[in-house]
Amino acid sequence: MKPSVPVVRRGSALASQLGLSDRILATSADRSLAKSIDAGLDRVEEGLLREVRFADAIADVTTRYLLNAGGKRVRPMLTLLTAHLGDGVTDEVITAAQAIEITHLASLYHDDVMDDADKRRGVPSAQTVWGNSVAILAGDLLFARASQLMAGLGEGAIRLQADTFERLVLGQLHETVGPNPEDDPVEHYINVLADKTGSLIAAAAQAGIIFSNAPSAFERPIVEFGERIGVAFQLIDDVIDLSQQPEETGKVPGTDLHAGVVTLPLLRLRELALTDAGAADLLARLQEHVLGTPLPAADGDPALRAAAVAQSAALVDELREHAVTASTLAEAHSWARNAVAALAPLPDGSVKKALTRFADTIVERSS
The missing domain is CATH 1.10.600.10 (Farnesyl Diphosphate Synthase)
Known part of the structure; x- marks a missing residue:
């Protein structure tokens, strides 16, 4: 095939x-x-x-x-x-x-x-x-x-x-x-x-x-930068998984959740559910209808799939709009700032500036 x-x-x-060079390396210098x-x-x-x-x-x-x-x-x-x-x-x-x-x-x-x-x-x-x-x-x-x-x-x-x-x-x-x-x-x-x-x-x-x-002295700062920006990258992916724009992300909203993959918004929701009734209710509905529950096959009953997709989308929307998702975004930005801080030992110049802009681009992306 x-x-x-x-x-x-x-x-x-x-x-x-690819939309990266203009943002990362835009100055004439x-x-x-x-x-x-x-x-x-x-x-x-x-x-x-x-x-x-x-x-x-x-x-x-x-x-x-x-x-x-x-x-x-x-x-x-x-x-x-x-x-x-x-x-x-x-x-x-x-x-x-x-x-x-x-x-x-x-x-x-x-x-x-x-x-x-x-x-x-x-x-x-x-x-x-x-x-x-x-x-x-x-x-x-x-x-x-x-x-x-x-x-x-x-x-x-x-x-x-x-x-x-x-x-x-x-x-x-x-x-x-x-x-x-x-x-x-x-x-x-x-x-x-x-x-x-x-x-x-x-x-x-x-x-x-x-x-x-x-110089070998640059390896440690660069590795620390890469490790931290990698975590930021994936945290942004956790948010993108909840996106309403699958044409940009190339994925059905909530794909990771349907696959049973735990993401930071879900983990934060679980923490909050211990003390917050609203969070506990949303978590229960996600666990019943989304988390680890694959959507009906696309070649199956159209009405059944449409109903499941609509229900899933509504719950994913709730999670996306919840404070735990904003918290995840904030954590991603924190990891990106720490990544940039790791670059302090590098010489000032075009590469250091570009790496800083690279970090900004990672946490600002939408797909």
């Missing part, structure tokens, strides 16, 4: 097309930096198209499926940006950026299976097209290809890839199993985000330092 998917438009200013990153992203994109290819027909079409569906290429952009603290966009930096983006791509296949997600990047998720087993194996193939790219960069790159992959898996495991009785649920959740999202964003930022031969 070869479904039709939209192919992201590519050109000489890919970052601008930073123009050369923006030009270098745009050129580097073109090279990354060309490399992704080349590397995500397999001689086997089914492997080829499945592994390129989500690549062709688009993506903002946030992680490669961060690698290219931090590389300007050193020698700039070297061949090694390009290879590392490609490997990290392929790792991210692989994780999406697995995440969608774990979450039973219907859509990803505005198209049907891979497992809805080919089934869970094929989607998992496509992700495995992509992880293998990313590891091959990193192996070409030496032992340090292999270690970076292995450590990051370990954290990705541990984060997913801890999310799946949940906190122990003695654990604080919110603290446990933040640690999951740091592993599942922060680790890969931190690796992207660190790779730019390592493979551009930038």
